[in-house]
Amino acid sequence: xxxxxxxxxxxxxxxxxxxxxxxxxxxxxxxxxxxxxxxxxxxxxxxxxxxxxxxxxxxxxxxxxxxxxxxxxxxxxxxxxxxxxxxxxxxxxxxxxxxxxxxxxxxxxxxxxxx
Amino acid sequence: xxxxxxxxxxxxxxxxxxxxxxxxxxxxxxxxxxxxxxxxxxxxxxxxxxxxxxxxxxxxxxxxxxxxxxxxxxxxxxxxxxxxxxxxxxxxxxxxxxxxxxxxxxxxxxxxxx
Numbered sequence: 001x002x003x004x005x006x007x008x009x010x011x012x013x014x015x016x017x018x019x020x021x022x023x024x025x026x027x028x029x030x031x032x033x034x035x036x037x038x039x040x041x042x043x044x045x046x047x048x049x050x051x052x053x054x055x056x057x058x059x060x061x062x063x064x065x066x067x068x069x070x071x072x073x074x075x076x077x078x079x080x081x082x083x084x085x086x087x088x089x090x091x092x093x094x095x096x097x098x099x100x101x102x103x104x105x106x107x108x109x110x111x112x113x114x115x
Numbered sequence: 116x117x118x119x120x121x122x123x124x125x126x127x128x129x130x131x132x133x134x135x136x137x138x139x140x141x142x143x144x145x146x147x148x149x150x151x152x153x154x155x156x157x158x159x160x161x162x163x164x165x166x167x168x169x170x171x172x173x174x175x176x177x178x179x180x181x182x183x184x185x186x187x188x189x190x191x192x193x194x195x196x197x198x199x200x201x202x203x204x205x206x207x208x209x210x211x212x213x214x215x216x217x218x219x220x221x222x223x224x225x226x227x228x229x
Contacts, residue, residue, distance in 0.1 A: 033216070042204060043204065056214060058216070104161075106159050109158055
C-alpha cells in the first residue's frame, strides 16, 4: 500500500490564484482530514470527511473548499490564494471510529507559499 | 471550545536522561489520546496512544500515562537518544454534533544533546 499520498510537494502561488491540493489513500479508510501547519505551530483542522459525499468544516475552513466523490480521494481547493494561506498542508486518513480504527495516518505534506 | 494544552514548548535533555511532556484536555468525553512524532520536514507519525479505559501504556523506551480525573496525559521517554530529537504532538479525540475528530496540542520541540 502507498498509504496516504499528496501532490504537489511544493507550490508557489501568486495572490488571487487558485489551486487544488490532491490527496489519495489506498487503505479503504472512511475518514479523511485536511490540516494546515504554520511554521513552529501545531496542526489545525481545515475540513474533514466521514465518507464519500460527506464533508464538514474544521477549525479553520475559511478560504478553502473540499469534495469527496470517492472513498480514495479528498482534494482541497484554494479559490483566491492569500499570503495567510502560506503553510504546510497535511492530509490524513483513518478507518473510522472505535478501537483499533482511530489512528490517523498522515500524508507527506504540501508546502505552499503565497506571494 | 475544546482545546488541548501542551507543555513545555521546548525541552533540552542530555543523552541518556528522561524527557516528560504533558498535555491537558478540556473535553471530559475524550476517550483516545495519540502521540505523534514529527521530524524536521517530515509528516507526523504515531508513536504511542492510550485509551480512556487504561491508565498507562508502555512500548520499550516510551510510555504514556493518563489521569482522567485531572484530564492530564503525559509522554515519558527514557534513555533518550539523539534520534529522539523531534517535535512531539499530543492529541485528544472529541465528538461534536455526532462527528469525531482530534484536537492537537501545540507541540514540544525536544532536543537530545549528545
